[in-house]
Amino acid sequence: MAPIIIVVLFVAVLVIIFWRSVRIVPHSMEDVVERFGKFHRTLSSGFNIVIPGVDQVRERIDRRVQVVSFPPQSAITEDNLAVEVDSAVYIRVVDAYRATYEVANFIQAVEQLTLATLRNVIGGMNLEGTLTSRDQINRELKSVLDEATRDWGIEISRIELKGIEPPSSVQEAMEMQMRADREKRAQLLSAEGEKQAAVLRAEGERSSSVLRAQGSAEAQMLTAKADADAQTLRARGEADAIHMVFKALHTSRVDPDVLAYQYLQKLPEIAKGDANKVWVVPAEMGKALQGVSTAFDRIQNEVVKLPN
Numbered sequence: 409m410a411p412i413i414i415v416v417l418f419v420a421v422l423v424i425i426f427w428r429s430v431r432i433v434p435h436s437m438e439d440v441v442e443r444f445g446k447f448h449r450t451l452s453s454g455f456n457i458v459i460p461g462v463d464q465v466r467e468r469i470d471r472r473v474q475v476v477s478f479p480p481q482s483a484i485t486e487d488n489l490a491v492e493v494d495s496a497v498y499i500r501v502v503d504a505y506r507a508t509y510e511v512a513n514f515i516q517a518v519e520q521l522t523l524a525t526l527r528n529v530i531g532g533m534n535l536e537g538t539l540t541s542r543d544q545i546n547r548e549l550k551s552v553l554d555e556a557t558r559d560w561g562i563e564i565s566r567i568e569l570k571g572i573e574p575p576s577s578v579q580e581a582m583e584m585q586m587r588a589d590r591e592k593r594a595q596l597l598s599a600e601g602e603k604q605a606a607v608l609r610a611e612g613e614r615s616s617s618v619l620r621a622q623g624s625a626e627a628q629m630l631t632a633k634a635d636a637d638a639q640t641l642r643a644r645g646e647a648d649a650i651h652m653v654f655k656a657l658h659t660s661r662v663d664p665d666v667l668a669y670q671y672l673q674k675l676p677e678i679a680k681g682d683a684n685k686v687w688v689v690p691a692e693m694g695k696a697l698q699g700v701s702t703a704f705d706r707i708q709n710e711v712v713k714l715p716n
Contacts (some may be wrong), residue, residue, distance in 0.1 A: 428460035434466075436506040440466040450504050469504040473565050476515055483525050485538055493530065494571040497522055497553070511560045518557065522567075525552045534572060542569050605617040624644025647711070 431451055433439050440450040458465075480494040499518055501507045508608060512518050529548045530538055530676050538545070546567045553564045 425460055429457050431456040431458050431465070436471045438469045438471060439506045440469065440504055442466045447505065447509065467508050469501050469507055471501055473498050473500045474515075476518055478519055478522065480573070481526065485530055485535050486532060487534045490575060491530065491535070491538060492571075492573040493526055493569060494573075495522060495526060495549075495569045496570055497564065498566040498568075499557075500563045500614075502563045502564055503560060506559065506561025513638045514557075514562055517560065518553070518562065518564075519649075521553060521556055522549065525549055539572055539574070542572070544574045545569060599653050 414555055428520075431439065433451050433453045433456060435453045437453055439456070441448045441451055441458060442657075443459075443463050447466075450469075451458075451465075465523065475496055477496045477500055480492045482490055483493050484490055497518055499514075501514070507514050526545075526549060529545055533541065533545075547565045553567070557564060
């Protein structure tokens with residue numbers, strides 16, 4: 409019975425020793441192992457064996473990128489204005505040994521270094537530069553932190569300024585300036601619009617005046633052309649009428665006696681009309697009467713000569 413108990417105890421001790429010898433390290437983690445209080449080695453992720461009572465895990469280091477966010481800190485700009493700066497630093501441990509033995513608390517060390525460097529950088533810039541030069545501030549911070557944390561086995565992946573808040577009085581002044589700028593731009597746009605509208609109206613009036621003048625000139629030209637054409641047609645008609653009368657007279661062989669007789673027949677028509685208050689006998693009246701008398705004498709002589 410006693411040997412069985414001893415065997416059971418021995419097996420239990422072996423199981424306990426084996427259990428304490430096995431060290432399972434998660435992925436992206438490293439364990440710093442000390443032997444008799446001195447650094448021995450680092451355990452990578454996976455299955456590892458240590459000596460119980462001899463090897464001791466000092467610290468487990470996370471190799472992933474860690475975001476270290478700091479509470480807002482006050483900083484004084486070059487023009488003596490206090491601003492509240494809210495920042496965040498992205499860090500990653502690249503050397504577990506240095507992160508454990510070169511610095512007591514690397515997160516706290518990075519925080520204090522970041523705040524000191526941030527105050528130094530902002531102290532060399534005015535308020536406007538601080539508000540508009542975040543990329544420059546990030547680059548300067550990263551350059552200083554990289555140089556300082558290189559010996560700590562830490563890599564600065566990224567630095568972000570989450571917010572820069574100027575004093576409330578400065579914010580009010582900036583808001584007033586922004587409102588004034590917006591009103592100024594609005595007035596400029598309104599004035600520019602009115603100017604363009606006036607120019608367009610003037611151009612429209614000028615174009616309409618030109619069109620009216622062109623229309624009037626064209627109408628006058630058309631009227632003059634129509635009058636000229638009418639006069640030409642009237643003259644052509646009168647010429648044709650004269651030509652026809654002349655042709656008719658030439659064809660019918662009208663002698664002066666007939667013309668004198670026709671002239672006498674037209675005289676009463678000339679005297680007609682309410683407007684004819686005074687009748688002037690033309691100078692040709694005597695010649696016409698003489699021609700008629702001569703014609704009657706000639707007719708009478710011809711009649712006498714006829715045989716009975």
